[in-house]
Amino acid sequence: xxxxxxxxxxxxxxxxxxxxxxxxxxxxxxxxxxxxxxxxxxxxxxxxxxxxxxxxxxxxxxxxxxxxxxxxxxxxxxxxxxxxxxxxxxxxxxxxxxxxxxxxxxxxxxxxxxxxxxxxxxxxxxxxxxxxxxxxxxxxxxxxxxxxxxxxxxxxxxxxxxxxxxxxxxxxxxxxxxxxxxxxxxxxxxxxxxxxxxxxxxxxxxxxxxxxxxxxxxxxxxxxxxxxxxxxxxxxxxxxxxxxxxxxxxxxxxxxxxxxxxxxxxxxxxxxxxxxxxxxxxxxxxxxxxxxxxxxxxxxxxxxxxxxxxxxxxxxxxxxxxxxxxxxxxxxxxxxxxxxxxxxxxxxxxxxxxxxxxxxxxxxxxxxxxxxxxxxxxxxxxxxx
Amino acid sequence: xxxxxxxxxxxxxxxxxxxxxxxxxxxxxxxxxxxxxxxxxxxxxxxxxxxxxxxxxxxxxxxxxxxxxxxxxxxxxxxxxxxxxxxxxxxxxxxxxxxxxxxxxxxxxxxxxxxxxxxxxxxxxxxxxxxxxxxxxxxxxxxxxxxxxxxxxxxxxxxxxxxxxxxxxxxxxxxxxxxxxxxxxxxxxxxxxxxxxxxxxxxxxxxxxxxxxxxxxxxxxxxxxxxxxxxxxxxxxxxxxxxxxxxxxxxxxxxxxxxxxxxxxxxxxxxxxxxxxxxxxxxxxxxxxxxxxxxxxxxxxxxxxxxxxxxxxxxxxxxxxxxxxxxxxxxxxxxxxxxxxxxxxxxxxxxxxxxxxxxxxxxxxxxxxxxxxxxxxxxxxxxxx
Numbered sequence: 136x137x138x139x140x141x142x143x144x145x146x147x148x149x150x151x152x153x154x155x156x157x158x159x160x161x162x163x164x165x166x167x168x169x170x171x172x173x174x175x176x177x178x179x180x181x182x183x184x185x186x187x188x189x190x191x192x193x194x195x196x197x198x199x200x201x202x203x204x205x206x207x208x209x210x211x212x213x214x215x216x217x218x219x220x221x222x223x224x225x226x227x228x229x230x231x232x233x234x235x236x237x238x239x240x241x242x243x244x245x246x247x248x249x250x251x252x253x254x255x256x257x258x259x260x261x262x263x264x265x266x267x268x269x270x271x272x273x274x275x276x277x278x279x280x281x282x283x284x285x286x287x288x289x290x291x292x293x294x295x296x297x298x299x300x301x302x303x304x305x306x307x308x309x310x311x312x313x314x315x316x317x318x319x320x321x322x323x324x325x326x327x328x329x330x331x332x333x334x335x336x337x338x339x340x341x342x343x344x345x346x347x348x349x350x351x352x353x354x355x356x357x358x359x360x361x362x363x364x365x366x367x368x369x370x371x372x373x374x375x376x377x378x379x380x381x382x383x384x385x386x387x388x389x390x391x392x393x394x395x396x397x398x399x400x401x402x403x404x405x406x407x408x409x410x411x412x413x414x415x416x417x418x419x420x421x422x423x424x425x426x427x428x429x430x431x432x433x434x435x436x437x438x439x440x441x442x443x444x445x446x447x448x449x450x451x452x453x454x455x456x457x458x459x460x461x462x463x464x465x466x467x468x469x470x471x472x473x474x475x476x477x478x479x480x481x482x483x484x485x486x487x488x489x490x491x492x493x494x495x496x497x498x499x500x501x502x503x504x505x506x507x508x509x510x511x512x513x514x515x516x517x518x519x520x
Numbered sequence: 521x522x523x524x525x526x527x528x529x530x531x532x533x534x535x536x537x538x539x540x541x542x543x544x545x546x547x548x549x550x551x552x553x554x555x556x557x558x559x560x561x562x563x564x565x566x567x568x569x570x571x572x573x574x575x576x577x578x579x580x581x582x583x584x585x586x587x588x589x590x591x592x593x594x595x596x597x598x599x600x601x602x603x604x605x606x607x608x609x610x611x612x613x614x615x616x617x618x619x620x621x622x623x624x625x626x627x628x629x630x631x632x633x634x635x636x637x638x639x640x641x642x643x644x645x646x647x648x649x650x651x652x653x654x655x656x657x658x659x660x661x662x663x664x665x666x667x668x669x670x671x672x673x674x675x676x677x678x679x680x681x682x683x684x685x686x687x688x689x690x691x692x693x694x695x696x697x698x699x700x701x702x703x704x705x706x707x708x709x710x711x712x713x714x715x716x717x718x719x720x721x722x723x724x725x726x727x728x729x730x731x732x733x734x735x736x737x738x739x740x741x742x743x744x745x746x747x748x749x750x751x752x753x754x755x756x757x758x759x760x761x762x763x764x765x766x767x768x769x770x771x772x773x774x775x776x777x778x779x780x781x782x783x784x785x786x787x788x789x790x791x792x793x794x795x796x797x798x799x800x801x802x803x804x805x806x807x808x809x810x811x812x813x814x815x816x817x818x819x820x821x822x823x824x825x826x827x828x829x830x831x832x833x834x835x836x837x838x839x840x841x842x843x844x845x846x847x848x849x850x851x852x853x854x855x856x857x858x859x860x861x862x863x864x865x866x867x868x869x870x871x872x873x874x875x876x877x878x879x880x881x882x883x884x885x886x887x888x889x890x891x892x893x894x895x896x897x898x899x900x901x902x903x904x905x
Contacts, residue, residue, distance in 0.1 A: 136620050156652055179759075187647075188573050192655065194647040195602040198761040198894040202768070208780060210759040211895070212608045215598040217580040223597045227612060234619030235521050262572075262579040267541055270577065374564075374595040376583040383587070395593060509583040510596070 143172025143352035149466035164348035183224030183244035184470035217263035219505030222473030222512035243350035244471035265380035281333035284422035291437040298421035300443025309464025311490035316466030345466035349474035371400030371515035390430035392511035417504035473503030528557025528737035534851035549733035568609030568629035570855035602648035604890030607858030607897035628735035629856035650765035666718035669807035683806035685828025694849025696875035701851030730851035734859035756785030756900035775815035777896035802889035858888030
């Protein structure tokens with residue numbers, strides 16, 4: 136297998152794009168990435184998306200976006216793993232290049248959520264969970280996460296306030312990300328007084344839905360220098376799954392798939408968690424940030440909120456997370472989020488994250504979660520120029 | 521890249537499975553394939569599906585089916601390319617093994633269509649076409665194909681009757697396929713008198729919707745003998761795309777993506793079209809059978825219906841097609857169809873197609889079409905034992 140590097144990145148602002156369709160959003164991110172990489176062709180296109188059928192009446196995004204981007208004819212396909220769809224598309228792009236079959240490959244994640252009617256969207260998001268055993272009882276996706284958070288608070292004797300640091304950190308970083316959906320800081324007081332959605336999850340525990348697209352260009356590491364001197368290498372790539380339904384897990388508060396996929400990715404990269412300069416985790420809800428930190432081995436079980444309380448997760452902390460706002464402030468266009476994480480990690484590793492820059496970032500990890508932990512995809516990226 | 525072989529196949533009957541969910545259908549095909557291959561594990565699962573969100577309120581089929589099949593934890597993902605979703609999943613499985621990353625890989629295609637309300641299903645199927653430029657005008661998927669057939673009849677001066685042979689041949693072969701949705705022959709007279717759906721397409725030009733699942737197990741060719749002595753090698757694999765909307769093509773009667781992907785696959789296999797012993801083509805409508813034969817170079821432009829009139833496409837003909845009933849009689853569970861084609865091709869190459877056996881079949885081609893030709897995926901399989 137060949138080593139693979141990222142040679143170009145692109146993204147649209149995350150927000151409400153009522154004037155743009157899926158093809159336009161996908162194209163904007165893709166074109167930016169191709170210009171960034173100085174390529175005008177590609178061997179294949181992998182599209183990450185979850186809800187295009189439900190929200191836009193449109194399947195078949197591979198051919199759609201390839202054609203609209205001026206790449207008619209190339210191999211193109213959509214990859215779906217609920218909210219982990221974009222990292223799943225990135226993973227297939229990685230395998231395509233690593234295999235030797237494809238040289239220049241595009242991965243783009245795209246989602247449109249904000250001009251859809253609310254009921255369809257809530258039902259669509261719930262399709263990430265088990266339709267027959269969870270959703271049938273009336274559980275929405277936020278309700279599922281509320282059950283997890285409730286249980287977590289009970290088991291480990293923590294309060295909602297202990298999660299505040301995750302939201303505060305994300306919004307503080309979002310201020311400096313021109314593509315973030317929210318670019319305003321929040322206060323501890325506003326976090327505590329935020330509107331309840333599903334007890335104990337409030338508006339400020341939950342990431343916002345959004346429209347957006349993010350894209351990267353991959354090629355074999357040994358060819359990367361022909362295109363750019365700022366290539367970022369993929370050092371680890373792993374996917375693991377778990378039961379769709381939370382009640383089928385031995386321990387609902389342990390993200391088995393996060394543990395397995397992060398261990399595999401770290402093993403492939405031959406590094407320890409402490410070697411990482413930052414971690415773009417999947418803070419769809421504050422509870423998921425805590426569970427992710429525990430399951431990946433950064434903190435002990437039950438202590439997932441601790442790093443949020445003493446500055447460890449800040450840009451100059453021991454393990455910076457959600458450095459450009461995370462799902463919470465940058466926004467969570469579900470099928471695109473995994474590639475926003477990758478794009479932001481590449482910015483950090485290139486040293487172009489501006490006010491959000493993590494000092495001397497060389498090694499970063501991204502983790503994209505589908506459902507309440509049923510598909511977890513971890514990547515490790517390195518600037519080894 | 522490594523050579524890849526198919527070591528196990530499985531399928532459910534194609535029909536109305538109102539008592540089974542997506543997980544059950546997928547599992548039945550997958551389990552049969554694993555037993556056929558004598559494997560009890562897998563490194564990865566690729567699921568082909570188009571409409572689970574719309575018809576079952578369920579996304580995230582990778583993790584869902586992996587877990588239900590007793591493979592919790594493994595890498596799993598869904599791949600979608602409209603009606604070509606199953607061949608697209610097979611293609612990703614092929615790349616995964618060829619790359620050296622994965623050894624034993626499962627591809628399963630699954631679809632549930634018959635216990636959904638009709639309006640949702642018609643809208644869902646139309647999402648294979650361009651929502652913004654085709655479907656918005658009220659075009660359903662069958663209407664789009666009716667326009668193509670109408671144009672074909674006008675351009676080449678043929679009549680609906682000229683297409684009869686495709687339906688007659690498919691139904692004649694379906695009689696001997698215990699998994700076919702329709703196991704009764706039709707007559708020329710019944711074809712001519714069939715109920716009109718969208719002029720000139722009648723019930724007997726169109727393939728039926730259905731529930732079903734089909735699966736295969738892949739592994740490196742050099743390891744195949746450890747599992748079975750009846751492995752079938754993948755000699756060619758190619759995907760090409762085209763514009764989603766028919767009106768954007770230079771020639772609406774030419775399947776550019778069929779031409780490109782079949783040429784690529786034949787080139788990879790280093791064979792000529794005349795070397796093929798049979799061709800499992802995508803006869804979603806009789807017109808698509810004719811267009812496919814022309815675009816792949818089996819007959820001249822405008823003469824696509826000719827092989828249907830003189831026995832060339834029969835089991836003992838020059839180029840047998842739809843040997844186990846095709847989409848027309850076996851049925852068309854859209855996101856599973858591409859893997860039914862592969863499973864049936866493997867049966868032919870193993871010599872286990874019973875009354876449908878093509879004499880001395882060694883080399884076969886399968887072709888799965890998404891939309892009205894926007895994604896076309898071609899595979900060439902060989903028995904070189």
